[in-house]
Every structure is written in structure tokens, then in C-alpha cells.
Amino acid sequence: QVQLVESGGGLVRTGDSLRLSCAASGRTFSNYNMGWFRQAPGKERECVAAISRGGGTTTYVDPVKGRFTISRDNARNTVYLQMNSLKPEDTAVYYCAATATYILTTTTSRWDYWGQGTQVTVSS
Numbered sequence: 001q002v003q004l005v006e007s008g009g010g011l012v013r014t015g016d017s018l019r020l021s022c023a024a025s026g027r028t029f030s031n032y033n034m035g036w037f038r039q040a041p042g043k044e045r046e047c048v049a050a051i052s053r054g055g056g057t058t059t060y061v062d063p064v065k066g067r068f069t070i071s072r073d074n075a076r077n078t079v080y081l082q083m084n085s086l087k088p089e090d091t092a093v094y095y096c097a098a099t100a101t102y103i104l105t106t107t108t109s110r111w112d113y114w115g116q117g118t119q120v121t122v123s124s
Helices: none
Strands: 003-007 010-013 018-025 033-039 046-051 058-060 068-073 078-083 092-099 118-123
Touching (some): 003 092, 018 033, 018 092, 018 118, 033 068, 033 078, 046 068, 046 078, 058 068
Parallel strands (some): 010 118
Antiparallel strands (some): 003 018, 033 046, 046 058, 068 078, 092 118
């Protein structure tokens, strides 16, 4: 089992920045690809960003490219999501997730472990 705990969400204004953190415990962190997902009311959960085990490969959903950056610190068992130039449409619950798949995937059903989520609200 992998336990994931997110932090860093909050209420911000358009154009502000936030940094989400996700602390992992339970199994060897570097064995897992890590991802950040979000789910807005009435919408499906989507993968915002994902990062490979060693951090050398990342992928982003188009609406956040150039604004969000995912990173990881395997020594600290932590993955981060730096969110800049936030927009009201970024408002959602953000979840951290881990997957043991060989290939980095953004398919929600392929992710094995999930955090409890942290709310991000961007006011206009």
C-alpha cells in the first residue's frame, strides 16, 4: 500500500500561484510514477500532470501547459505541482496519485493509489 497526503490548496485570485505537495509513505516512492489529477463539480477526473519514476519524463494536459510544473524529490518521498497564472477554470479538487505501470499513463483507471484531495479555488 502507498499512502498519499496532499497539502497546499486554498483560495486564490486569478493570476496567483500555488504549490501543491504530496507526501508518500508505505512503499518505495521511486518505484512509482506520480501524477496530479483534478475534478471539478460535474466533470470527470482528469490527469493534469504526471512524472516518471526518476523525474526525467513529464506530461501535461493542454490547458495547463506552460503554467503548471510537476516535480518530485525521491529523497523526500514528495511530489509537487507548481501552479502559476491560475485561472477560475482551474478550480477543482486536486488529487495526488501513484501508479506502478511501466509506461507513464494519464488514464485515470490505471492509477493505483490516491490521496484524499485538496481544494483549489480561483476567484475571478
